[in-house]
Amino acid sequence: MTGLNRRELLAATALMPLWRSALAIGSTATHYDVIVIGGGTAGIPCALFAAMGGARVLLVEKSPALGGTLFWSTGQIAGSGTVFQQRLGISDTPQAHFDDCMRINHGTADPALTRLTVDHAGETINWLADHGFEVMDGHPVTGIGHDHFTERRYQQGVKSGLSILDAFIPSLNAMIATGKITLLTGTAAANLIQHADGRVTGVTVAGPAGIEDISGGHVVIAAGGCAANARLFEELHGVPLYAKTAYPTSQGDGLLLGLSAGGTIVGGEKYACLPGLVPDAFRYPCQMFAYAPLNPAIRSPWEILVNARGERFVQEDHSSVHHIERGVYQQPAHRHWAIFDAAMLENSDPIIPKWDRERLAREHKTNAMFHSAMSIEALALTAGLNPAALQNTVDDYNRRLRSGETDTFGRRARPIPLSTPPYYSIAMQGWTLVSFAGLKVSAELQVMRDEGSVIPNLYAIGEVIGAGATSGAAYTNGMLVTPAITFGRLLGTRLANTPPRR
């Protein structure tokens, strides 16, 4: 044994170069009403609203800059009763929003957290609008890349996620200037300090100034998800992290902090994959080389989709992209191939947006994910698919189309048979940008133990509670950024007015 306790070990492994400073642990007498771990989508509004409510707040951010995933996120958010809806004369209700969310994710999201989101999402969006947030032309819309709502309540800022960050920063700076928020950047929360009775009473932080214990009345974990940490992601979801597309700080620190205090992780089984990522290579995690949305609402399909066995598995023009995503999810390693021919290439819009036919043809000559051949059998052999099965699949598709029979999967959009050589394939991978597993929280956003009790004074918001909580086993429009900001806002306001448990 090293003779170090768990807290000292955690701190030491988190920041080995600062080991000398660890000798100073426990020397500080600093106390804050609220400590927020993570200065991203959820953490910034939480710190801001707690400070505006009169609390003395510490905001701890591991990376040098505030913003987290807002730097990469499209930042699409949804809410009813917004000024943007009013501009277009749209009347809408939280109940209609709730019903749409639960329809899209087939009731797999947490109803209480969904309700909390939709009941307050409009206020969130109106607050952003009051602080300079402006939406893209024509927004709000019913949907973009995921299954659509029945009403226009979905919007994207003109600068994507950065429009949201821009709305926060002046107010945050004002609170920092008045001393109501103390901001520590480049500083990681390495440990939660807990009383013997289970109450969380502070945080051990590790940063340029060394390692320090800081006491806090309430501690909020807002450190993001784990979809940039391949090992942790696989452990929590039972599925490899197929592609690395999450913001790099999404390492799962908050999940481990919550676990260390007695919290429990739920929702890994809700993992849902998106279709159409063309990987740089079949390795885990791969990098995204290109992306074909495979969403009939964006582009009606000409090609067929097959699995590694060379068999079709889904109605490619199904009106629900979630249905297509579930189809991909059920295939080995979530791999799928788009198969098409020269006539389809010539006559359809490119399957990869913004690529022209010349680009597609060029990739087919040089890229290992793109294949072409003069026969279906030869195509299957070069692409690594089952040749006899692929031939049968194409024959069945063509025969039914030519004879006017119903398609095997009920597909309606069948512009032309797949019969003009050369034939083409593009290999694709199911993938995700977010982690579905997260800390179990109550409807008051308190971190919960496995048996259902709450850990006093400890809260979690944002992706650390898992995409499964608010988006369910699906990609429900805006149901990550919207709850992240909304829960941050609501929790910050509440904690400013709630004494911690002593």
Ligand SMILES: Cc1cc2nc3c(=O)[nH]c(=O)nc-3n(C[C@H](O)[C@H](O)[C@H](O)COP(=O)(O)OP(=O)(O)OC[C@H]3O[C@@H](n4cnc5c(N)ncnc54)[C@H](O)[C@@H]3O)c2cc1C
């Ligand atoms: C490309 C992309 C597009 C997306 N588009 C959408 C969309 O349009 N709509 C939608 O709803 N969702 C979208 N999402 C998901 C959504 O953006 C995220 O789920 C959400 O932004 C996460 O917010 P967060 O506050 O939990 O995490 P973040 O915004 O990532 O913030 C977490 C912060 O915690 C910090 N941190 C981590 N560990 C520590 C530690 N130990 N100590 C201190 N700080 C720490 C990180 O550095 C980071 O700044 C998208 C995601 C991606 C990657």
